Amino acid sequence: MKKHGLLYKIGKQKELIFIALPFFVYTFIFSYYPLWGWLMAFQNYRSSSIIKFWEQEWVGLQQFKTLFGGAEFPRVIRNTLGMGVINLVLHFVSAILFALLLNELFTRRFKRVVQTISYLPHFLSMIIVVSLAQNMLSMEDGVINQALLALGLVQEKVHFMGNPNYFWWIIGFTNVWKEMGWNTIIYLASITSIDPTLYEAADIDGANRLQKNMYITLPGIKSTIVILLILNVGWVLNVGFEMPYLFRNGFVADVANTIDIYVVEKGMSRLNFSLATAAGMFKTVVSIVLIGFCNWIAGRMGEEKLI
Amino acid sequence: MKRPFFTLITAMLVLATLLAACSGGSGDSNTGSPSTPDAGGATPAPIEIPDYSEQTGISGGEAVDTGTGQDRPDYWPENPEPITFTMFVAGRGQAPARNNPVVAMVEEFTGVSIEFEYLVGDLDQRMGTMIASGDYPDLINPINGRSTFMAEGAFVPIQNQMQNYDNLKRHYEPYYEKMFAASPDDNIYLLDNWDRMYGLPIETFYNGPAFWVQKAVLADAGYIMPKTLDEFFDMLEAYFIKYPTIDGNPTLPFEIISTVNQRWCLLNAPQHLIGGPNDGDVFVNQDTLVAEVYHDKPYAKAYYAKLNEAFKKGLISPETFTRNFDQYLSVISSGRVLAMFDQQWSFENAESVLQNDDKWERTYVPLGLTFEGYEPWYAETKGFKGGNGFGITVKCKDVDRALLYADMLLDEEIQKLMAWGIEDKDYYMDNGRARRTPEQKANADDPQHMVDFRGKWLYDNFPKIQGYFSDGNCVSLSDQPEEILENTSPFDKEFYGNYTKENGQPFATAADFLIAKSPLAYFPVWNYAFRSGTDARIALEELWQCGLNYLPRCIAAVDFDAEWDTYQAELSRINLKAFEDDVTEKIAARMATEFAE
Numbered sequence: 001m002k003k004h005g006l007l008y009k010i011g012k013q014k015e016l017i018f019i020a021l022p023f024f025v026y027t028f029i030f031s032y033y034p035l036w037g038w039l040m041a042f043q044n045y046r047s048s049s050i051i052k053f054w055e056q057e058w059v060g061l062q063q064f065k066t067l068f069g070g071a072e073f074p075r076v077i078r079n080t081l082g083m084g085v086i087n088l089v090l091h092f093v094s095a096i097l098f099a100l101l102l103n104e105l106f107t108r109r110f111k112r113v114v115q116t117i118s119y120l121p122h123f124l125s126m127i128i129v130v131s132l133a134q135n136m137l138s139m140e141d142g143v144i145n146q147a148l149l150a151l152g153l154v155q156e157k158v159h160f161m162g163n164p165n166y167f168w169w170i171i172g173f174t175n176v177w178k179e180m181g182w183n184t185i186i187y188l189a190s191i192t193s194i195d196p197t198l199y200e201a202a203d204i205d206g207a208n209r210l211q212k213n214m215y216i217t218l219p220g221i222k223s224t225i226v227i228l229l230i231l232n233v234g235w236v237l238n239v240g241f242e243m244p245y246l247f248r249n250g251f252v253a254d255v256a257n258t259i260d261i262y263v264v265e266k267g268m269s270r271l272n273f274s275l276a277t278a279a280g281m282f283k284t285v286v287s288i289v290l291i292g293f294c295n296w297i298a299g300r301m302g303e304e305k306l307i
Numbered sequence: 308m309k310r311p312f313f314t315l316i317t318a319m320l321v322l323a324t325l326l327a328a329c330s331g332g333s334g335d336s337n338t339g340s341p342s343t344p345d346a347g348g349a350t351p352a353p354i355e356i357p358d359y360s361e362q363t364g365i366s367g368g369e370a371v372d373t374g375t376g377q378d379r380p381d382y383w384p385e386n387p388e389p390i391t392f393t394m395f396v397a398g399r400g401q402a403p404a405r406n407n408p409v410v411a412m413v414e415e416f417t418g419v420s421i422e423f424e425y426l427v428g429d430l431d432q433r434m435g436t437m438i439a440s441g442d443y444p445d446l447i448n449p450i451n452g453r454s455t456f457m458a459e460g461a462f463v464p465i466q467n468q469m470q471n472y473d474n475l476k477r478h479y480e481p482y483y484e485k486m487f488a489a490s491p492d493d494n495i496y497l498l499d500n501w502d503r504m505y506g507l508p509i510e511t512f513y514n515g516p517a518f519w520v521q522k523a524v525l526a527d528a529g530y531i532m533p534k535t536l537d538e539f540f541d542m543l544e545a546y547f548i549k550y551p552t553i554d555g556n557p558t559l560p561f562e563i564i565s566t567v568n569q570r571w572c573l574l575n576a577p578q579h580l581i582g583g584p585n586d587g588d589v590f591v592n593q594d595t596l597v598a599e600v601y602h603d604k605p606y607a608k609a610y611y612a613k614l615n616e617a618f619k620k621g622l623i624s625p626e627t628f629t630r631n632f633d634q635y636l637s638v639i640s641s642g643r644v645l646a647m648f649d650q651q652w653s654f655e656n657a658e659s660v661l662q663n664d665d666k667w668e669r670t671y672v673p674l675g676l677t678f679e680g681y682e683p684w685y686a687e688t689k690g691f692k693g694g695n696g697f698g699i700t701v702k703c704k705d706v707d708r709a710l711l712y713a714d715m716l717l718d719e720e721i722q723k724l725m726a727w728g729i730e731d732k733d734y735y736m737d738n739g740r741a742r743r744t745p746e747q748k749a750n751a752d753d754p755q756h757m758v759d760f761r762g763k764w765l766y767d768n769f770p771k772i773q774g775y776f777s778d779g780n781c782v783s784l785s786d787q788p789e790e791i792l793e794n795t796s797p798f799d800k801e802f803y804g805n806y807t808k809e810n811g812q813p814f815a816t817a818a819d820f821l822i823a824k825s826p827l828a829y830f831p832v833w834n835y836a837f838r839s840g841t842d843a844r845i846a847l848e849e850l851w852q853c854g855l856n857y858l859p860r861c862i863a864a865v866d867f868d869a870e871w872d873t874y875q876a877e878l879s880r881i882n883l884k885a886f887e888d889d890v891t892e893k894i895a896a897r898m899a900t901e902f903a904e
Contacts, residue, residue, distance in 0.1 A: 046840060134634075139626050140557065161629035162863070249629045250565050250859035268435030270848055271459070271839040 041278040046271075063278040073262065073279065079168075080258045080283075083244065084236035086172040091232065094180045096225065099187035100213055115188070118181025126242040133174045134247075137161055162251040171243055186228070187221055194220035226298050234291040237283050259283045380473050383715060387418025390708055393444035394697070395437070396768055397452045400425040401758050409724055409762040416721060419712045421446070421765065430568065437461075443700035446709060448500070448768045453489075453694050454836030457496050458844075462698035463706055464494035472714035478503055478770060482691040485828075488897045489694025491836040498713055498770050499696035506775035508688055509786050513818035514651035516575065516585050517673030517685045521645050522802050526668065530805035532820070534683075536580065536610065536676050540617050543645055547622060553643040553669075560622040562647040563614075564635040565859055567851065569653060574854045576648045577607040582681035584826050587833030588847060589890050596898060598832065598890035600883045602854060603875060606678065611858060615867040628859035642669035659752065667798035672817045686823040687830065689773075694834045697768055713770050722772045725762035726782050733761065734784060741780045742789065751784075791815060829894040842885035849881045 010017065041064070044057040067073045098118070105111040121129065136143050137160040145157045160166050198216050207215070241260035248256035257265075259279060267276025402423035403410045414420045424444065426433060434452045437443060438459045449456045456462065466487070469475045479486060479498070486495045518539060524546045525531060533539040543560040551558055565573040571587075578590040578601055589598040601607045617623050630638070638644055639657035642664075651658070651673070661669045675683030699709045715721065727734045727741055733750070734743045743751070750756045757763040773782050781787045785794065795803070795815070803814040814820070837844040857874035864870035 134629075134631075139624075159625045159629075162625050162859075250855050250857070251628060251863070253856040264432060268439070269429070269431035270845070271435060271438060271455075273439065 038277060038281055040274050041281050043274055045274045045277075059274075063274050064282075066275060067278050067282070072257075075254065076257050076259055076262045079244075079255055080237050080239055080260075082255075083168050083171050083239040083258065086168050087175050087239055088232055088236055090172045090176050091179065091183060092225070092229070094176045095183035096187060096221075098180055099184040099191065099221075100217060102184060102188060103191050103217065104209065104213075115181065115184070119185065120181070121178045122182035124178065127246060129174060129178050130243060130246040133170065133177075134161065137170065161247070161249065164252045164255045167247070167252045167255050171239070171247065174243065187224065190221040190224040191217060226301070230291065230294045230298055233294045234287050236290060237287050379718065380714075382471075383711075384418070387416075389418050389420070390705065391420045391422055392446050392703070392709060392712075393422045393424065394446040394448065394768065395424045395426075395444045396448045397426050397430050397434070397450040398448075400764055400767070401754070403762070403764045404759045407759060407761070409728060409760065410765055412724060412729075413716070413721060413762065413765060417712050417715045419708070421768075423764070423768075431455075441702075443702040445700060445703040446697055447700055448697040449497070453497065453834065454491070455839060456698065457489075457694075457836045458491050458838035461700050462496035463701055463703065464496060465498070465699060465706070465710065466495040468706065468710055469495070469498070472710055474714045474717035475710065475770070478717055478772075482693065485691055485693030485897075487693075488893075489692075489834060489836065491838055497694050497696045497698045499691060499693065500768060500770055501695050502689055502691050502773065503770070504689055504691070504774040505772055505782075508823075509774060509781065509783075510686075510688075510818050510823055511786050511791060511816045512783075513673055513686055513821060514655065515673075515686060516571065516579065516648070516650045517821060518576075518646060518648050518676050519651060519654075519671040519673055521669050522672055522798075523668040524645050525672070526802060526805075530802075532806065533674060533676065535679055536613050539646075539674065539676050540613065540622065543617075543622055544620060546645060554641070556641065556643050557624075558643050558645065559624055559627070559638060560645045561614075561617060562627045562630075562635065562638065562644045563623065563859075563862070564630060564632060564647075564649070565628050565855055566632055567855060569632060569635075569649070570851055570855060572647065572649045572653075573858055574602070574851065577601045577604070577610045579683070579685055580610055580676065580678050580681070581606050582677055582684055584684045584687050584824070584830060585833070586831050588850060589832055589887065591829070591832060591890075591894065593827065596827075596829065596891070596894050598887050598894060600850065600887055602850065603878050603883070608871060609678065611861050611871070612867055614862045615864060618862050623862065625863055628863070642666050646671075663752075667796045668802075672820050675821045683821070684824050686818070686821040688823045688825040690825070692831065692834055694836070696770065716769050717772065719772065719776060722782070723776065725766035726771070727784060728761050739778060739780075740789065741784055741787065743784055748790075748794070827898070829897040832890055832894070835890065835893050837886075837889065841889075842882050843889035846882045846886035850878070850883065850886070853877050853881065 004012075039053075042058060042060060044059045044062070046056065102111055102115060105114070135141075137145070139145055139157045139159055142160075144160070145154075148154045149157065160170060194217065198220075199212060202212050202216060237259060239258055239260075241258070241264060244256050244258050245261050245264075248261075259282075263276045263279050263283075266272045266279065400423070402425065430452055434455055438455070438461065443461055447456060447461065449461075466483075469479070475498070482499070482503070483495070486497070486499065487493055490496050520539075520543075524542060527546055527549070528542050531538075531542065533542055540561075547558055547560045563573050575585070575587065578584075578586060581590065583590045583593075586598075588600065590601045590604075591598045614623065618625075636654060636657040639647075639654055640660035642661055647654075651671070658670055661667075673685065675685040677683045699706050703709055716725075728751075730736065733747055734741050735747075736742070751761070771782075775781055784790060803816070803819070806814040806819070808814065808819060837847060853874070857870070857877060861867060861870040861874055
């Protein structure tokens with residue numbers, strides 16, 4: 001086969017490149033260009049109309065030393081990872097199980113209705129979701145406490161919002177409630193692409209429903225699961241700012257603050273922009289490492305790699 | 308309509324000055340004649356100010372020189388060029404409606420329209436983004452963000468330029484020292500919106516910090532007046548045992564909202580319990596003028612131990628610490644919160660729900676509690692604070708025009724327009740007294756009406772005359788003694804009638820439950836500015852965060868002493884000394900400027 005130069009290749013693909021250009025520009029402007037601001041992490045930046053950026057005091061790794069020297073940031077990392085992992089696991093288990101269950105429904109109509117209802121909460125704003133959850137978990141007239149009491153599972157009402165042991169799980173399950181339906185969409189789509197003859201063959205072999213799920217459906221969507229896992233592991237530190245921020249209170253402060261909350265509090269509330277930038281940088285680096293690790297694992301398992 | 312009204316004011320000013328001698332002093336002397344004139348009509352002279360001190364304990368009014376009765380300054384433009392200023396207000400609120408008639412009249416007069424942005428969400432974050440980007444509006448009413456905005460250089464110094472404006476100069480001249488002292492670097496950045504009082508003090512209204520308690524609780528206990536924390540909680544407990552539910556829902560004897568924006572409810576009570584005024588985060592020894600953080604002191608421990616005891620008795624619901632502000636207002640407006648430590652302006656929306664529902668017995672009066680042997684000091688006589696106002700930012704498109712605007716707003720006719728509304732629509736004049744029909748009063752209590760037809764949201768954010776106008780009417784019509792007599796609900800009339808002042812007169816308003824004392828010149832510490840990034844500022848913020856994180860656990864603790872020790876251990880890591888020293892130094896600076904005069 002004849003080899004062609006780079007220019008020839010570009011010439012051949014000029015339409016494709018043209019189509020990709022807006023996305024390239026978008027990514028550059030919003031994801032790469034702002035990175036120069038990371039320099040702030042090596043300064044002792046003070047907001048001021050007089051001092052220019054380049055004339056700020058440069059302090060080297062001082063901010064990182066402050067970050068890891070105190071007791072607060074390690075605790076914040078622990079919380080972020082804790083909530084992140086709980087969210088990730090609950091997210092996958094719930095979405096896959098729910099997709100499998102929906103797939104077992106025969107009546108299309110009923111399936112549609114269930115699916116639509118289940119993904120509606122995705123469109124609610126976080127503040128509404130949190131208020132709903134707080135009301136349900138309330139001691140005074142919360143549904144959950146009343147149900148637990150009526151079933152005799154607890155002797156007296158549980159103060160869910162005030163117990164640090166429950167906090168990560170409340171975040172996790174509230175997320176499940178909000179996002180489960182939405183997350184199943186992609187699995188359901190992936191299930192429909194499985195060759196129906198496999199199921200017919202299984203029927204002839206006398207496989208029951210559970211076996212069909214175990215040996216046909218799950219392996220059929222395995223590559224989707226792995227790709228989504230890699231993508232989501234990159235987001236594990238992004239447990240979000242809103243939900244823990246809205247849920248937290250004095251009782252649970254030790255377990256509620258995430259890296260994002262830390263960044264906003266240090267940066268925006270206490271105007272310590274440099275420390276906040278350092279914390280944000282750390283988070284990004286850890287996320288990249290996590291993605292790389294998962295990608296490598298996926299490669300070892302013989303699955304399709306993302307990068 | 309301007310000119311005739313204007314001459315009327317001048318005429319009234321002359322008359323009122325003549326009469327001032329016989330009516331002005333009535334608030335001080337309680338030996339007035341025992342005549343009992345009925346509201347409004349008993350006095351022969353057209354604008355003589357009636358004396359209601361017998362029934363209400365309030366002086367009828369005072370004619371004062373607000374300085375704007377005479378000719379308008381010649382530098383005011385006849386047909387001002389239109390300009391629009393943007394303004395950020397660091398508090399909850401609502402911009403006036405587009406076709407609001409009062410605002411339209413002010414705009415026509417000044418040529419200035421204001422585009423408001425009210426705070427949504429967290430103040431610190433909104434400020435942070437504004438400061439980080441340097442993207443300021445033309446004007447800012449910083450409220451609790453005053454020290455941050457000033458310290459970050461958001462405002463232009465205006466002490467020189469403001470000298471060119473007669474009204475501003477006259478309005479602020481007696482208080483320059485306080486205005487200078489409010490800034491971190493000896494400039495004037497903020498023009499106070501509030502507490503520039505004209506005339507005798509009006510003490511019919513209190514909305515500051517106190518242990519606010521439902522009238523029903525006091526009434527049930529036989530119209531007592533608890534003085535100490537112990538008596539107070541005994542009273543709450545007795546009521547709680549007697550009435551475990553209110554309207555079918557559980558009674559909540561004592562609420563403590565513990566969110567960062569309402570942090571005083573959890574944090575600030577100890578200073579009052581040992582007789583301090585509301586200085587915020589420190590207790591200031593009034594003799595030595597040394598400031599101390601009180602959260603590591605035994606008297607703070609005694610207070611929170613008392614709360615812990617109350618918690619164990621079920622007087623404090625654990626859920627109080629996990630409520631957000633809206634949920635807090637919602638439980639108060641349901642009428643089942645017996646008491647809380649708070650500042651009334653913060654929960655007044657919930658209280659007005661109770662009033663509208665005619666649940667007068669569920670509305671609140673302030674109690675000035677202390678520990679045994681201390682004199683309470685919750686209310687301070689109203690006075691100019693310094694720094695409690697709006698500023699012109701470095702990004703303002705026309706600083707002079709903004710000052711001219713504030714100057715023109717101080718015109719008495721414009722002030723009346725904003726405070727009272729439009730004559731015969733929002734109020735009527737009766738023998739020189741400004742009065743309101745019940746309907747007009749109801750309108751004034753309707754938030755939507757205020758947005759659509761009144762100047763409130765403009766008025767709140769700019770300098771104003773308070774106290775009395777030059778014709779002897781109160782600036783706030785609800786302070787007019789005629790109105791106080793009319794307004795007091797039958798329940799309140801009977802309720803207040805059970806209490807008597809030292810001079811033997813019955814109580815007339817909730818404000819009578821506290822005795823106001825006048826503070827020293829340094830007061831109050833809560834409006835001091837601390838530059839961000841300084842040790843003092845960091846210590847203060849960590850102090851708040853630490854309290855909000857640990858105090859709920861102390862109050863709810865099974866083993867209070869152990870939790871308290873954890874709290875103290877956390878506190879000891881904060882450089883509180885830096886904060887205390889900085890405050891003490893600032894106090895000394897303020898006192899020094901005061902005595903230098």
